[in-house]
Amino acid sequence: MIQSVYIHIPFCQHICHYCDFTKFFYNEQLATEYLEALSNEVNVQVSGEKNPVKTIFIGGGTPTALTHLQLKKLLSLISDKFDVWNCEEYTIEANPGDFDEEKAKLLREYGINRVSLGVQVFDDVMLKELGRAHRIEDVYKTVDLLKQQGLNNISLDMIYSLPNQTAEHFERTVKEALSFDLPHYSAYSLQIEPKTIFYNRYKKGKLHRPAQEEEVKMYEILKKNMKQAGLKQYEISNFAKPGFESKHNLTYWNNDxxxxxxxxxxxxxxxxxxxxIRPLPAYIKQAMDDGKPVLRIDTIGLKEKIEEELFLGLRKLSGINKNDFQSKFGFSHDLLYSNEIMHLKQKGWLIEDVETIHLTEEGILFGNEAFEYFLLEDNDLEAIALTKK
Structure with missing residues (x-):
């Protein structure tokens, strides 16, 4: 069974300086054409109506950049095709300041039960430097408006290690975010991605990022404050009250x-x-032609599936469940990774207990290096095949 659905709305009223997602300046006519193409893609790819799924996530871009009528059309499409009322988690991404009462009511009426707000930082000057359209007061107004409509499952997203940011500055953002007493928070270190405004500045030596030691300090501040507020870290960048972990994101990390x-x-x-396909005209044309606007298909064999199981699963603080691995692949993880696990334990990056293997706090800081130990060679699987004969 397909567990989850991700739907991308690529339109933004403003283009943030750090963003490398598929996005375009909002144009009403283009957005209308896009929704027609999207509808055709969904209907071609998924037969029938009211299909059961566990989670739905509308991301962007900025889905709430759509007009009220366009947003209603989008939500109607999703409601027709998927069983939204029995869906465990139905999330939409939004920017503070994008809502009026009418839009907030629309979300509730069509079954959305979770909103992820891109707050990024509680500093108006820094928000402007990031290319964000909202200001701090918009966060307060938006959270209040959503709660008035019964939309209480709200997540705030933050970014740290921003240009000219200090650890003390970031801690003020974390504390103000926690003052909302929301059930979920995410915080990501700024990544300088190609084809962004920040990347161009960085290449010209005009973007001054905090030193790595300062970034590590910010991460420690994040974890400390979240723990003090009663939020449990369940993934490298995510914290939640019990029962409010993002079920949709867990789909990714569980490799479902x-x-x-x-x-x-x-x-x-x-x-x-x-x-x-990323370019909008090309996507619209292909989606309208045959409903299959696919740029590329990568075959995922056993080797790739096992690697991804480790890379994604170790992002969770709970790590990899050994019994689940055995059930999924038909053999123990030890047959492939006993030496690697022993080495990572000696480095202090990995802990192994009876049921799981998971990264230590130090291992999380060196996550990408740790993940490299789980890359496989083709002959590793050949050896497995021989032992099973």
Whole structure:
């Protein structure tokens, strides 16, 4: 069964200086054409109506940049195709300041039960430098408006290690975010991605990022304050009150299957990963022609599936469940990784107990280096095949 659905809405009223997601300046006519193409893609790829799924996530871009009528059309499409009322988690991404009462009511009426707000930082000057359109007061107004409509499952997203940011400055952002007493928070270190405004500044030596030691200090501040506020860290960048962990994101980290619809969207189906066409005119044309606007399909064999199981699963603080691995692949993880696990334990990056293997706090800081130990050679699987004969 396909667990989850991701739907990409690529339109923004403003383009943030750090963002490398598939996004375009909002244009009403283009957005209308896009929704028609998206509808055709979904209907071609998924037959029937009211299909059961565990989670739905509308991301962007900025989905709430759509007009009220366009947003209603989008939500109607999703409601017709998927059983939203029995869906465990139905999330939409939004920017503070994008809502009026009418839009907030629309979300509730169509079954959305979770909103992820891109707050980034509680500093108006820094928000402007990031290219964000909202200001601090918009966060307060938006959270209040959502709660008035009964939308209490709200997540605030933050970014740290911003240009000219100090650890003390970031701690003020964390404390103000926690003052909302929301059930979920995410915080990500700024990544300088190609084809962004920040990347161009960085190449010219005009973007001054905090030193690595300062970034580590910010991460420690984040963890400390979240723990003090009663929020449990369940993934490298995510914290939640019990029961409010993001079920949709856990689909990714558990390496489960999901649809990906829209320009630039990725999907994971049995045996393959797909990526859609990114340029908007090309996506619209192909989606309208045959409903299959796929740019590339990568075959996921056993080797790739095992590697991804480790890379993604170790992002969770709970790590990899040994019994689950055995059930999924038919053999113990020890047959492939006993030496690697022993080495990582000696480095102090990994802990192994009766049921799980998971990264230590130090291991999380060196996560990408730790993940490299779990890359496989083709002959590793050949050896497994021989032992099973």
């Amino acid at each position: 299957y999901y649809y990906g619809f829209g320009a630039g969207a990725s999907g994971y189906l049995p045996g393959k990963r797909t990526q859609n």
